[in-house]
Structure formats: C-alpha cells, structure tokens
Amino acid sequence: MASLNTKSKKERTYDAIVIGSGASGGWAAKELCDAGLKTLVLDRGRDVKHIVDYPTASKAPWEFEFRGSVPIEQRSGLIPGAWKNAERIHWAVAEDEQPVVYEKPFRWFRGYHVGGKSLLWARQTQRWSDFDFEGPDRDGFAVDWPIRYKDIAHWYDHVEKFAGISGDRDGLDVLPDGQFLPSIELNVVEKHFKASLKKHYGDKRHLIYARCAHLTDPQEIHVQQGRGKCMAQRMCDRGCVLGGYFSSNSSTIPWAMRSGNLTMRPDAVVESIIYDEKKGKASGVRIIDRHSKEAIEFYADIIFVNTSTINSNAILLNSKSNRFPNGLGNDNGLMGKYLTWHNYRGHAGARVEGFSNKKVEGARPTNAYIPRFRNVEKQETDFLRGYAIGVSAGRGTISDTGMIGDQLRDNLLKPELSDDWYISTWMMGECVPYEDNHLRLHESLVDKYGIPQIVFSAEWKENDIKQADDYVEQCTEMFEKAGFKDINARNRDTLPGSEIHEMGGVRMGRDPKTSLLNSFNQLHECKNVFVTDGACMTSGGTQNPTLHFMALTARAANYAVDEMKKGNL
Amino acid sequence: MKRRDAIKNLMLASGGLIALPSWAMNWKASSIIISNDIFTTQQHSILSSLVDTIIPSNGTIGALSVGVDTFLAALISKCYEVEVQDDVKENLDKLDEIASNKFQKAFPECSQKERESLLMEVEIANQNEGDSFFNFIKSQTIRGFRTSEEVMMNYYDFVLMPGFYDGNVDVEA
Numbered sequence: 001m002a003s004l005n006t007k008s009k010k011e012r013t014y015d016a017i018v019i020g021s022g023a024s025g026g027w028a029a030k031e032l033c034d035a036g037l038k039t040l041v042l043d044r045g046r047d048v049k050h051i052v053d054y055p056t057a058s059k060a061p062w063e064f065e066f067r068g069s070v071p072i073e074q075r076s077g078l079i080p081g082a083w084k085n086a087e088r089i090h091w092a093v094a095e096d097e098q099p100v101v102y103e104k105p106f107r108w109f110r111g112y113h114v115g116g117k118s119l120l121w122a123r124q125t126q127r128w129s130d131f132d133f134e135g136p137d138r139d140g141f142a143v144d145w146p147i148r149y150k151d152i153a154h155w156y157d158h159v160e161k162f163a164g165i166s167g168d169r170d171g172l173d174v175l176p177d178g179q180f181l182p183s184i185e186l187n188v189v190e191k192h193f194k195a196s197l198k199k200h201y202g203d204k205r206h207l208i209y210a211r212c213a214h215l216t217d218p219q220e221i222h223v224q225q226g227r228g229k230c231m232a233q234r235m236c237d238r239g240c241v242l243g244g245y246f247s248s249n250s251s252t253i254p255w256a257m258r259s260g261n262l263t264m265r266p267d268a269v270v271e272s273i274i275y276d277e278k279k280g281k282a283s284g285v286r287i288i289d290r291h292s293k294e295a296i297e298f299y300a301d302i303i304f305v306n307t308s309t310i311n312s313n314a315i316l317l318n319s320k321s322n323r324f325p326n327g328l329g330n331d332n333g334l335m336g337k338y339l340t341w342h343n344y345r346g347h348a349g350a351r352v353e354g355f356s357n358k359k360v361e362g363a364r365p366t367n368a369y370i371p372r373f374r375n376v377e378k379q380e381t382d383f384l385r386g387y388a389i390g391v392s393a394g395r396g397t398i399s400d401t402g403m404i405g406d407q408l409r410d411n412l413l414k415p416e417l418s419d420d421w422y423i424s425t426w427m428m429g430e431c432v433p434y435e436d437n438h439l440r441l442h443e444s445l446v447d448k449y450g451i452p453q454i455v456f457s458a459e460w461k462e463n464d465i466k467q468a469d470d471y472v473e474q475c476t477e478m479f480e481k482a483g484f485k486d487i488n489a490r491n492r493d494t495l496p497g498s499e500i501h502e503m504g505g506v507r508m509g510r511d512p513k514t515s516l517l518n519s520f521n522q523l524h525e526c527k528n529v530f531v532t533d534g535a536c537m538t539s540g541g542t543q544n545p546t547l548h549f550m551a552l553t554a555r556a557a558n559y560a561v562d563e564m565k566k567g568n569l
Numbered sequence: 570m571k572r573r574d575a576i577k578n579l580m581l582a583s584g585g586l587i588a589l590p591s592w593a594m595n596w597k598a599s600s601i602i603i604s605n606d607i608f609t610t611q612q613h614s615i616l617s618s619l620v621d622t623i624i625p626s627n628g629t630i631g632a633l634s635v636g637v638d639t640f641l642a643a644l645i646s647k648c649y650e651v652e653v654q655d656d657v658k659e660n661l662d663k664l665d666e667i668a669s670n671k672f673q674k675a676f677p678e679c680s681q682k683e684r685e686s687l688l689m690e691v692e693i694a695n696q697n698e699g700d701s702f703f704n705f706i707k708s709q710t711i712r713g714f715r716t717s718e719e720v721m722m723n724y725y726d727f728v729l730m731p732g733f734y735d736g737n738v739d740v741e742a
Contacts, residue, residue, distance in 0.1 A: 018712060034621035058729060061716040067640065153679040185724055231730035252581020357740050392735075401711060404623045412624070412714060413724045417740065 004065070009299065014040040016560075017285050017300040019270050019315065022116025024533040024549040025306030026248030026256075027159065031557035032304075040298055041253075042287060044307075045112035048119070049268040050226075050249045054239025059498045081107050081477075083477030085292065087238050091120060098447050102455040107495040108310060108502070114266050115249035116308065117500065120237045123245050123365065124544035125165050127156050127176045128387070131376055132430075132541040133283075138383050141432050142338060143509040143515045145538045149196050155551040163246040165548070166366070167211035167232075174370040175208075175543075181216045182512040183209040188358045188369045189421045196482035197370070198367045205478070210369035213246035213547075232363040239262040244366065250552050265293055265298075269449050270317040273303060273328055273529060274552075281528045282328070285384060302528045302569055306553065309534035310439060313505040314454050315472050316531070317441050329506075329516055329523035336505045337438040340540045341466045343387065344499040346471035348489035350479045352393065352421040359395050359417055361478075367392040369407050372430075372542045374470065383466035387429035388542040390477070394460050395421045408456035423453035424483060427471040428526075430542050432463050458496055465491065501545055503537035521556040528569045589670035606646035608656050608661075611675075615661045616641060618677040620710045622684040632710050641709055660702040665689070 014039035018028045025041065032039045047053070061067055075084050081091035082548040093110045100108060111117035123207035130149045136142040155174070160179040167180035167406070178235045186194065186209060190381020194207035214230040215222055222228075227250055237246050255276030256262040265292040274297065276283040284299035305312045313336050319328035327335050367390055374386030397415035401408060439456040445453040475489045512524035517536050523529045532553035534545060563569045578684070581627040608616065624632035645657055664687065668676040672683050679687065692703045714720055721727035 060718065060721065060727065062718040062721065065640075066644050066648050067712065067716050069644055069648040070652065073647075084672050182733050185736065190736070204721050229732070232734060233730055241637060323644055341629075361735045361738045362731040402640040404707065405625060408711075409624045409627070409714075412711065413630070413720065415725070458683040520718070535692065549574075 002115065012297065013299040013461055014038045014302060016040070016302045016304065017080070017298055017307060018304040019285060019310075020116065020306035020308065020310060020533065020535070021248055021264070022111065022306065023116045023118040024118070024119070024246060024553040025304070025548045026118060026252035027553040028304040028306055028532065028557050029256040030252040030555050031563065033259040035558070035561040036261065037561065038261050039256070039261075040265060040300065041118070042268040042270060042285065042298070043114045043264070044269040044290065045114060045266060047182060047264065048114045048239070048249055050242050050243065050254060051239075054241060055090055056238045056492045057235065057241045058233065061437075076550065077108070081109060085420060088124040088234070090377045091289075096448060099445070099453055101442055101445065101453055101455040104459045105453055105495050106456040106458055107497040108456065109497070109500045110308070113255070115247055116263065118247040119239055119249060120561065121546055122544060123236065124129050125160070125211050125213050125547040126371070126543040127178055127549055128152070128541050128543055129174050130177050131174055131220040131372070132539070132543070135385060135430070136539045139379065141384065143507065143511070143514045143537050146510045148507050152354070152555060153521070154552050155555040156547070159547065160552045162214040162221055163213050163251065164227070165211055166214050166216040166220065168209045170208045171208065172206055172208070172371055178211070179210070181219070184216065184366070185362045186368055187354050187360055187393055189355055192384050193196055193391065193393070193423065197478065205370060205373045205485050207368055207370050210366045210390065211409050215244055224233060225255055227251065230365055234363050234365065236365065240516055259488060262490075263523050269451070270315050271295070271306065271451055272315060273305075274341065275319065275323060275328060275558065276323040277321060277323055282526055288451070293449065301564060302530065304553075304557070305529065305531045305535070306533045309502045309505060310454060312531055312533055312535035313439055316506060316566060318452060324525070327523045328390055330528065332513055332516070333523055334514070335516055336440050337435045338433035338504050338507055339359060339437045339439055339458050339502065340431045340433035340504045340537065341497055341500045342501040342540060342542070345460075345464065345468035345469055345491050345494055346387070346427030346475065346489070346494060347424070347474040348486070348487065349422060349424040351486040352423055352482035352484050354483070355395075361569070368369045370377060370389070381464050381470060383470065384432050385430040387467060387471055388426045389471070390426045391423065393421055393423040423479075425475055427468060428544070429464065429471065430540050432461070433539060434461060439505065460496055501534070501540070503534040503540050503545060503567045506531045506535040507538045508536050509538060520559045521552060530556045530560060606642050608642055608646070608658065611665070612658055612661045613638075613642065615664055618684060619661070619664065619706060622681060623689060623707055624714050625681055625701070625712045630719060632714050635719045637710055637713035637717070640713040644709065652689045656702065667691070710726060
C-alpha cells in the first residue's frame with residue numbers, strides 16, 4: 001500500500017501547476033512548457049478543444065431551429081446574467097455549480113471551461129503607460145505599483161508578437177505603441193470625429209483605431225500555431241474555426257501541448273493550495289473532481305494561480321494552514337479587499353448628418369477608441385482618474401414594418417439605407433479601489449463540492465458617479481462640436497461588474513504589510529506561489545485588462561524559471 | 570389541406586414513429602414532420618394562415634414558403650412558458666371564432682383580404698396592449714422571415730466570411 005502511494009504520488013507530481021486555463025493561465029502554461037518544465041494545467045470546467053468543440057461556430061442564423069432562442073428546459077438552472085442565446089448557450093454556467101452570496105448587487109460573469117473567458121473576451125488590447133502605473137502613488141489611493149512601464153514593455157512585445165495584435169502606431173504617451181499587425185481603416189464618420197477632436201482639443205484628445213487581438217496579416221509565428229487570418233465573421237464568442245483571434249484554445253494551449261510538457265486536467269475544481277509547514281512553501285494543490293467528487297492532490301515546485309480574479313482570491317482565502325490561518329499569504333488580512341472593476345456606466349449615441357452619400361461594406365472585429373484625456377498630467381477635476389471611450393459609427397438599413405401583407409413583404413425584401421449615420425460611444429473608466437469593496441468566504445455556506453461560498457460586497461462610489469457624469473458632459477460637448485444631432489448621453493445605474501473586468505484583492509506592492517504580491521507576482525510570504533491574473537491588480541487603469549494580465553504572466557513565468565534554476569524556489 | 574391533416578393525425582396517433590409511406594414523400598418535409606408541439610391540427614392551420622396573412626407569398630416568396638410556420642410552432646412550443654403558450658392557443662381559437670361569426674367560415678378558409686380585415690380588427694381591439702398576441706406573432710413572423718436562408722442569401726447578400734471592411738463606400742444614386 002505504501003509503495004503504491006509513493007508511485008501514485010510520483011505520478012501526480014509535476015515541476016509546475018497552473019490553476020486556470022484562460023488568457024493568463026494559458027500564457028503561464030506556454031512559457032513554463034517552453035522552458036522545459038513538466039506542467040499540469042487544472043481547469044474546473046470541461047475540456048474545449050480548438051475547432052471541434054465550437055458547436056455553433058460559423059453557423060448561419062437559419063441553421064438554429066429556434067433561431068437565437070433557447071428551449072426552456074435548456075435554459076433553466078443557469079446563473080442569472082449568463083448568455084442565454086442559442087449561439088452561446090454552451091458556455092453558460094449552471095447556478096448550482098457555484099452558488100454565490102451577493103451582499104450588495106454585483107454581476108459576476110464566469111467562463112467555466114478550458115480556455116475560460118479567452119474564448120469570450122472583447123479582444124481589445126491597449127497597453128498601460130506610466131500615467132497608469134503612477135496613478136495610485138500620485139493620487140494617494142491603494143499602494144504604489146512595484147513596477148513601471150519599463151519593467152513590462154518587453155513582455156508586452158513578447159505577448160503581442162505571439163498573440164497577434166492589429167493596431168496603428170499612434171505615438172501617444174498615454175497609450176504606448178506595440179508590435180502591431182496592420183489596422184483596418186476607420187470609417188468616414190469616425191474620421192470626421194477624429195478631425196473634429198483634433199481641431200477643437202488639439203493634442204489633448206485623440207481618436208484612434210482600437211487595437212485588438214485579431215490576425216489581420218498572419219505571420220510565421222501564427223501559421224506555426226495553426227491560425228489564420230481574421231475574416232470578420234463577428235461570431236468570435238462562439239469560438240473561431242479560423243483562429244482569427246487570440247484565445248488559449250487556439251494559441252497558447254495547443255502550443256504548450258506540442259512541447260510534450262503539458263498535461264491538461266479539466267473537471268478539476270480547486271479546493272485549496274497545500275502549504276508544507278516544514279519546507280515553508282506550497283507543495284501542491286487539492287482538487288475535487290467535478291464528476292466523482294473525489295479529492296485528489298497534485299504536487300509541484302511552483303504554482304501559478306490564474307483562475308480569474310474572484311476565484312483566485314477565494315482559493316487563496318480557502319488555503320488555510322497553521323502558518324496561514326486566514327488564507328495563504330494573507331498575514332495582513334488585506335486579501336479580498338480593494339476589489340475594483342471598470343466604470344462602464346456612461347453611454348452616448350447621436351445621429352450624424354451630412355454623410356448620406358456614404359455607406360459601409362463588409363465587417364470588422366473592432367472599433368475606434370479615445371484614450372484617457374482626464375487628469376493625465378495632473379489632477380484637474382473634482383473626481384480622481386479618468387476614462388477611455390470606445391467609439392463606433394455606422395449606417396444601417398431599415399424596413400417600414402407598419403403594415404401587413406404584400407407591402408410588408410416587399411419592404412422586408414428591399415431594406416433601405418437609413419437617412420443618416422449613427423455614432424455610439426461607451427465609457428471605460430478607472431474605478432478607484434476601496435478597502436470596503438471586497439469579497440470574502442462565507443462562514444458556513446458551502447457549495448456542492450464542500451467549498452465555502454463567496455460573498456460579494458462591492459458597490460459604486462461617489463468618484464465613479466462623478467466620473468460618469470463628466471463623461472456624459474464631455475461626450476455631449478465633443479458630439480456637439482462635431483455637429484452630431486439628437487445626442488443622448490447617459491450615466492446608467494448598471495450593476496458593478498457588468499463589464500467583466502473585476503480586478504484586485506491580491507494586489508502587488510512593495511511592502512508585505514500593505515500588499516500581498518511582490519514585483520514578480522510572488523506571494524510575499526510564500527514565494528513559490530505566483531498570482532498573475534486580474535487578482536494581482538493594484539489599480540485598474542482604463543485599458544481592457546487582459547493584455548496586461550498576459551504580459552505580467554509571461555514576465556512572472558520566466559522569472560520563476562530563472563529562480564528555479566538558481567535554486568531559490 | 571385535408572390530406573395533410575390526415576397524415577398529421579396518423580403520425581400523432583402512432584407517436585410519430587412510423588416510416589412514411591411512399592405517397593407521403595411528395596409532401597414537402599417541413600409540412601409533414603410532426604414536432605412534439607402544443608398545437609392541435611386546427612391551431613396549426615390557423616397559425617399557418619396567420620403568418621401567410623402577415624407575409625403572403627403572392628407567387629414569389631412569403632412566410633410559408635420559407636417555413637416560418639414551422640419555426641413559430643417550434644419556438645412557442647419549446648421556448649415559452651405555459652402561460653404564453655395558452656395565451657397563443659386561446660387567441661388562435663378566437664381568430665377562428667371571429668372568422669366564423671363574420672364570414673361564416675374558419676379563419677384558414679377566408680381570403681387574404683378577409684383575413685387581413687380580421688387581423689386589423691383584432692389589432693385595433695388590442696391597441697393598448699404593447700405585447701398583444703398580434704404584435705407578438707407579427708414580430709416573430711418577421712424575425713423568422715428575415716433569418717431564413719432564402720431571404721438572407723437571395724435578398725440580403727449574407728456573407729459568412731466578409732474578410733474586408735470599407736467604411737467609405739459611395740452610395741449609388
């Protein structure tokens with residue numbers, strides 16, 4: 001029996017374990033496998049293989065029996081807020097999979113399958129600048145980031161070249177340029193808006209092409225991954241058979257698999273990280289098999305935690321030992337606190353006259369973008385930080401459907417171009433992290449795996465509301481100056497978390513008294529555990545955060561390999 | 570219509586598991602497949618006439634020719650709660666009732682003009698209800714028509730993989 005256990009334990013031992021296979025977990029797996037480490041990737045959901053497990057990819061609307069609708073029996077028991085349309089229903093999570101306590105209203109969107117939300121993301125990839133890294137220190141909130149742009153620039157390059165990012169070199173200090181594939185030309189109305197901003201705001205406000213993780217011109221490295229050119233199907237979140245956009249499933253996971261060093265273990269719900277009191281470091285991970293409910297332990301020298309912000313917090317909080325009674329690495333009690341997300345409360349739309357001789361043909365996977373212009377160089381407003389703005393203009397077609405019979409049929413068969421173009425914009429604001437915006441584990445309620453339930457307690461703050469009011473005011477002014485009509489700009493009372501950008505709780509910092517991770521994403525108090533997903537964020541910036549997580553992960557993984565070689569882990 | 574009904578009844582009686590006799594092969598597949606749906610044969614006929622009234626084919630293309638009736642029956646049977654289903658069934662029966670009161674025949678037997686006038690009456694009666702039965706059926710009929718293969722391919726130039734974007738195209742005068 002003893003020898004059997006020894007053998008069995010050996011089979012469950014790896015050089016590295018990565019928990020989570022989304023965008024950041026996929027990158028950890030790729031970098032560690034490339035460095036020759038035998039790596040186990042755990043994911044709590046089912047396996048999703050590139051192409052073969054995208055059941056609705058490239059399907060036309062008429063190929064769905066109920067078109068977009070989903071039968072009631074298939075729809076019931078899913079978490080509120082999950083996508084419930086035929087095209088994406090296979091990604092939805094069942095409510096009993098992981099019940100959650102919302103002490104205050106919050107929307108938590110989950111992607112529980114191999115690849116996670118890398119299959120579902122908006123694929124927007126804007127770099128951080130030092131204006132973002134220096135924010136907390138300058139404006140006196142959270143703690144200072146332990147890194148600056150120069151520390152991560154190389155890793156942005158590294159990730160961008162491999163993932164494939166379409167963009168323009170805009171030369172803006174608020175949004176550094178990267179390694180770009182060709183962009184797609186903005187449309188005539190967006191160009192008009194761009195020129196108007198330049199005319200009225202000079203060098204202070206810019207409208208650019210929104211950089212995105214799509215292959216507009218695949219390079220050798222992308223061909224090696226088996227990926228092809230983006231054909232603008234605009235069905236990205238069903239999975240893309242072309243590999244036209246970056247996902248773990250199309251890119252990092254199969255790449256790591258080809259190294260021969262990767263073992264994938266889907267259906268592995270992580271209960272906790274095991275801490276070895278004698279060695280003074282983590283020794284493995286305890287999982288519950290999703291089907292058999294059997295508890296299994298896996299062992300490794302280093303552990304990467306990449307299960308998405310909320311779960312990474314929860315797993316660490318649940319990893320209790322004599323040394324860490326409040327959760328792994330949580331000596332200061334700050335774990336789960338300073339939760340942040342992005343402020344998407346603002347939305348605006350307007351009618352655009354004067355371009356009735358122009359229209360759009362084809363499709364594109366991205367839009368236009370106005371980088372942050374508020375409080376960039378110094379504090380200028382009565383709220384902290386600022387917001388970027390997503391911009392998209394277009395011209396639709398309409399059919400008068402105010403009748404029935406022959407006329408209705410003829411109208412439907414011959415849609416007419418609408419008289420005018422329309423433009424819409426959306427706000428992407430930086431929420432300042434507050435200590436009382438937090439998540440914690442429930443004292444008594446557990447899920448069906450026996451794991452404590454997560455309690456959310458987070459809300460909008462006055463700074464967020466003021467920031468969104470400013471967006472409404474400024475957007476209205478920019479629209480007026482551009483000559484747009486019927487302007488409708490609003491500060492909407494949406495649920496926090498709706499933008500799916502939750503961040504923080506295990507923040508990076510210099511001082512173990514006020515932060516949980518060091519400058520290389522190691523837990524201050526348990527150096528062989530790295531947290532490189534959204535949980536590590538000290539502050540949120542205004543950029544869609546995935547690119548940042550991926551670059552931090554690649555940086556930390558390479559550091560971990562170096563440290564292992566030096567015998568430091 | 571009678572022969573079609575007869576087949577439907579036959580299929581229903583045997584649970585839809587019988588092999589089709591060869592003479593049935595002449596029928597369009599969509600008109601004889603029995604989905605496990607909630608409607609009686611007569612309600613099916615009314616629903617078909619209803620979508621045909623909203624978007625008639627007039628010799629070219631219409632709701633029936635692109636299978637909107639099949640789509641609607643499946644949609645309502647599988648994707649809506651019992652309350653909505655009951656409401657739809659009740660309203661279909663009511664249409665027949667109004668038709669026989671006014672024209673002394675069942676709704677499906679009425680002419681297009683007669684059916685249109687009946688629907689106008691129903692719509693006016695329900696004007697104050699935003700999601701009236703009529704609005705619901707009409708919007709779903711339009712949805713089914715617009716997303717059909719025939720309409721998307723032959724009239725909307727649907728392209729699965731456009732692969733290009735041009736935001737500065739001149740509109741032909």
